[in-house]
Amino acid sequence: MDVTKEMVVSETMMAVRLHAFGGPDVLRYEEAPRPAIGPGEVLVRVHAVGINPPxxxxxxxxRTMPPEWQPHPAFPIIIGTDVSGVVVAMADDVAGFAVGDEVxxxxxxxxxxxxxxxxxxxxxxxxxxxxxxxxxxxxxxxAGAAPMSLLxxxxFLIDLGHDAPNPFQSFRHEPVPLAGKTVxxxxxxxxxxxLLVQLAKWQGAHVIAVASGENAALMRDLHVDRFVDYNKEAAEKVIQDADLxxxxxxxANMERFLRVLKPGGALFLVNPLGFxxxxxxxxxxxIVSSTQVRSNGPQLxxxxxxxxxxxxRVVVDSHYPLAEAALAHMRAARRGIQGKIVLRW
Structure with a gap:
């Protein structure tokens, strides 16, 4: 199909690919074909990539899933979802963006x-x-650190933004009013x-943050109303009558948060498996509710x-060159991460 102005020349690129599943050592930085865009698509020159649990x-x-649910892709594959970069080419039916835009x-x-x-x-x-x-x-x-976590x-808190079937429950997830509530x-x-903390504060909630003591200074910076260090006290023993x-x-033991809530409250589970x-x-x-995040440009x-x-604001724990993706994944597997880990060019 026709493509508008194009800033790229080479038909190849550098990428981190998998040729098999495994630990961080299977991440291989190597040459790969440059992707071709189709109708409604934009080609982005990547400047940064956010790392997420998926x-x-x-x-x-x-591998922790039942064998019948495990993926069987055609290798090699390139993982990752979150990018920040510059538009270098567009399909002719794309509106609202231009070559050179930062996105x-x-x-x-x-x-x-x-x-x-x-x-x-x-x-x-x-x-x-x-x-x-x-x-x-x-x-x-x-910006590269933001998309999946921010969406x-x-x-969860502001607007679901779609009517796709919910993989975790039979009913649609519905955010609840936050102004004046204890979250x-x-x-x-x-x-x-x-980011949940900051959106709840923006909506006018009284926010109680539960995290390890290493996050106390960050929580003060984010203006939480109360901080609970879970290494020193159990949230379910020191918090009562929360709305959400x-x-x-x-x-394990997500059920303990039911004791924190007043009757008629809500418990939102980002990862509900095992509840x-x-x-x-x-x-x-x-109300116990969950949902799966979905790509959504207007919401972003x-x-x-x-x-x-x-x-x-997005807190960045650390960043690594794309060629050192294996080191970034090793960092991501450790405890004590504050905010996001990012790969950069």
Whole structure:
């Protein structure tokens, strides 16, 4: 098809590819074909890539899932979803963007969940529907860190933005009013958690942040109303009568947060797998809800205005050259991460 102005010449690029599933050592920095764009798509020269948990799960082959659910892609594949960069080419049916625009996006998620969305690369093709202009005043590293975490927080707390079937429950996730309410965020120092905190504050909530003590200074900077260090005290023993708990951690014993909530409250689970407290929640009239984040350019554009205004900021734990993706994944597997890890050109 016809393509507008194009700034790129080479038909190849550098990328981080998988030829098999495994640990960080399977991430290979090598030459790969440059992607070709189709109708409605934009080619982005990548400046930064945010690392998210699905990157690690896919690299590992989702080996904790039942065998019938595990992916079987045609190798080699390129993983990653979150990018910030510059438009270098567009299909002729794309409007609202121009060659040279600085943009960011979460690419084809969850559509390419099991085969990779091609973000760990020098160039990536992106649907214009998933693309947003990069917020003015923040660099590519911070913009690249934002999309999945920011959209997750936005779709949980502000606006779901779609009517796709919910893979975690039979009903549609619905955000609840936050102004004047008491909101508890568990995992408040993490990539999603620190954005949940800021969006809840922006909406006028009284925010209680639960995280390790290493995050105390960050939580003060984010103006939380109360900080609970889970290494010193159990949230379910020191917090009462909250209106909403958002658990951004998951894992064992999520049911404990039901004790924190007043009757009629809500418990939002970013990772609901393993939650067993539905009967207790029903008895107390507590809504338990989850959803899966989905790519959405208009939502990212709207949320990006908060980054542009400084109302919300993305915390970057560390950043690595793309060629050192294996080291970045090793860092991502350790505890004590504050905010996001980013790959850069």
């Amino acid at each position: 990157d690690l799960y896919l690299r590992d082959g989702y 960011f996006a979460m690419v084809r998620f969850p559509e390419d969940l099991m085969k990779g969305s091609d973000a760990y690369a020098q160039y990536v093709r992106v649907s214009a529907k998933e693309l947003a202009h990069k917020p003015v005043g923040i660099d590519h590293i911070h 997750t927080a936005w779709q 508890v965020v568990n995992g408040a120092g993490g990539g999603v958690g620190h 708990v958002v658990d951004a951690v998951g894992g 067993t407290g539905h009967d207790e929640a029903r008895e107390r009239g507590i 554009q709207e949320a990006g205005r908060l980054l542009e205004q400084g109302t919300v």
